[in-house]
Amino acid sequence: FFVGLEGVAESFTIDIANIGAGDLNLNSLDLTGADAGELEKSGDDCAATPLATGDTCSIIITWIPAGLGDIDAAFEITSNDIDDPFISFPILGDRQSGITVVTAAFFDLTTGENPLAFLLTKGTPEFGQIFVVNRGGIDVNVTTISITGPDASNFSIDDTCNTPLLVDDGLNSECVISIIINALSIGSFDATLNIASDSDLRPLISIPLTAIVAAETVFNGGDLNADNERDDTQPGEVELMLNSQGIFVSLALPDERDPDVRLENARFISNPSPTDMPEGFNFNQGFIAFDVKGIELGGEILITYITPVSQDVDTYFKYGPTPDDPTDHWYEFTFDGTTGVEIFKGVFLTDNDGNAIGIDNPPIFDDPDRVNLVVLHLVDGLRGDSDLTVNGVIADPGAPATIADGGSSGCSINPQASPRLPIEWLVLVAVAGIRQIRHQPRPSHRARAA
Numbered sequence: 001f002f003v004g005l006e007g008v009a010e011s012f013t014i015d016i017a018n019i020g021a022g023d024l025n026l027n028s029l030d031l032t033g034a035d036a037g038e039l040e041k042s043g044d045d046c047a048a049t050p051l052a053t054g055d056t057c058s059i060i061i062t063w064i065p066a067g068l069g070d071i072d073a074a075f076e077i078t079s080n081d082i083d084d085p086f087i088s089f090p091i092l093g094d095r096q097s098g099i100t101v102v103t104a105a106f107f108d109l110t111t112g113e114n115p116l117a118f119l120l121t122k123g124t125p126e127f128g129q130i131f132v133v134n135r136g137g138i139d140v141n142v143t144t145i146s147i148t149g150p151d152a153s154n155f156s157i158d159d160t161c162n163t164p165l166l167v168d169d170g171l172n173s174e175c176v177i178s179i180i181i182n183a184l185s186i187g188s189f190d191a192t193l194n195i196a197s198d199s200d201l202r203p204l205i206s207i208p209l210t211a212i213v214a215a216e217t218v219f220n221g222g223d224l225n226a227d228n229e230r231d232d233t234q235p236g237e238v239e240l241m242l243n244s245q246g247i248f249v250s251l252a253l254p255d256e257r258d259p260d261v262r263l264e265n266a267r268f269i270s271n272p273s274p275t276d277m278p279e280g281f282n283f284n285q286g287f288i289a290f291d292v293k294g295i296e297l298g299g300e301i302l303i304t305y306i307t308p309v310s311q312d313v314d315t316y317f318k319y320g321p322t323p324d325d326p327t328d329h330w331y332e333f334t335f336d337g338t339t340g341v342e343i344f345k346g347v348f349l350t351d352n353d354g355n356a357i358g359i360d361n362p363p364i365f366d367d368p369d370r371v372n373l374v375v376l377h378l379v380d381g382l383r384g385d386s387d388l389t390v391n392g393v394i395a396d397p398g399a400p401a402t403i404a405d406g407g408s409s410g411c412s413i414n415p416q417a418s419p420r421l422p423i424e425w426l427v428l429v430a431v432a433g434i435r436q437i438r439h440q441p442r443p444s445h446r447a448r449a450a
Contacts, residue, residue, distance in 0.1 A: 014059045014075060014089070016046055023050035025080040029059060032088075033073035038066045039091070063093065066200075070094060130207075132195060133174040134165035141165070141198045145177060147209070149191035155209060156180045157193070181211045260294035261301060272319045272397055278330050281401040285311055287319075292394040298380050299392075305374035305400065309346050313372050316341040318398040320386030333398065335377060339384040344373040374400055 018024040026047045031039045039061055046057035061075065071093040078086050134140045142161040161175035179193065188210065195205040269289045277283070285307070295301055307313060318333045334340050381390035386397060 010063045010093075012061055013043070014061065015056055016051070016059070016077070017056040018051040018053055020081070021053060023052055025050045026057075027078045027080070028076075030076045031061070031073060032076055033071075033091075035066075035071045035073045038071065039063050039073055061091070063091075065093075128179050130177050130179070130193075131174045132161060132165065132177060132205075134167065135173075138200075139164045139166050142175065142195060143198060144194075144196045146194045146196075147179075147191050148194060149209075151189035151211075152191045154182055154184075154189045154211060155191050155193075156182070179209065258294065258296070261292065262294055263303075264291045264293055266290035269397065273328065273330065276330060278317060278332070278401070280404050281315070281317070282404050283317075283399045283401050285313075285400050287397065287399045289395075289397040291396070292378065293392065295380055295392055295394065297392050298390045300377065300379040301394065303376040303378060303396070305376065307372045307374070307400070309372055311372065312402050313343055313345070313374050313400040314402045315343070316374055316376070316398060316400050318384055318386070318396070320395075320397060321388055322383050323388065326388075333376070333384060336383075339377050339379050339382050341377070342375045344375070347371055347373050 016026065029041070029046055031041060040063075041059060041061060043060040044057040046059060051057060059075075063071070065071075071091060073091040075089045075091060076087070077089075132142060141164050142159075145157060145159055145161060147155045147157060157177060157179055159175060159177040161177065163175070165173055165175060167173065177193070177195070181189075191209045193207040193209055195207075197203060197205075267289055268286045271277070271283075271287055288305075290303075292301055292303065305313075305316075316333045317330055319330050320328050322329075322331060335342050376384070376396070378384050378394050378396065380392060380394055381388060384394075384396070386395040387393065
């Protein structure tokens, strides 16, 4: 199986050997299929003379992609072989354009189909950046960049894409598009970013844009774990709007982690299996999915889910297979010493100097200094990783829950039994039994984002 990039030739060799007792006459060697025109044959003239026993000849196939998607082609051989006079080898490959887009944060837009979302407070403009990258074998010119759609007037753009994107030339192979959202009014705004180029295979890339502008102040200026950077600008942190009233929750990786480890595709999802929901629980905060990528094979990581104290959490359920049940099912993700959740209710937020962290105008919080912390212990390939595969990726669909009668479940800590918890706890992850994640070299930004 081959991945073919626009303008980049791929070659492979087919060796034909005679392992029989008599001469082998190769009558024809043909490239067939709807996309056979993209392939060229060279090498030995295997049909010129018979192959004696033990002899070998080699055919070189060269492929230059001229479309998108799967290739439809085969290499067919006819001979005087009594048992197999006709053999057909399918040629499998995926044709991709040389031009692609990636973001500097945790969004992966290589397909051009995933939305780029922004969360804002009214009157506070925000911007995001994406890179347009030429990975192919032909220079590409970005011809026009535009924003269309019902709310296009809420977005504006600036870019550095006025020069050709050269082949294999470092920074000259990419340009940057900055997207600015004015946030003048409250609501949800949708538009589409259109990137047109002279790429033969992908002349237009369209990326959905969504901006949600809330009236309420975002907790701690959008920095729920108080590391002095907005959560939505960091590859290990993300804020999600819980409802239209502007209540936010946050997901965060520990700062003390391998720099390759990143949080991707964090989002609310629809109920993955409403017909067999666990009885006796409420799932008022909805259902969450995210991926953790770049961890060491079989490695572990903590995810901290942070909510206002008004959004109670008694336990956490996961949906997917487990080592003892390969079918998708709901299971309570109780902490077993290796994987599971620990819940800390009503924790005081303080900085590393012990100073309380609050906000001046907290209409959506019962107590501006307190939050609930749901700490997910996750290990690549074990219970809690929905692909159950040691592959450096942890996939996590699940949901926080409360007991319907208002009781308690899972592992939680009473706030009266816990002093003010420094936010340093989040980034240093000082929890018993957690082994340190080993570090690996940090790749370039394009390798991390792709």
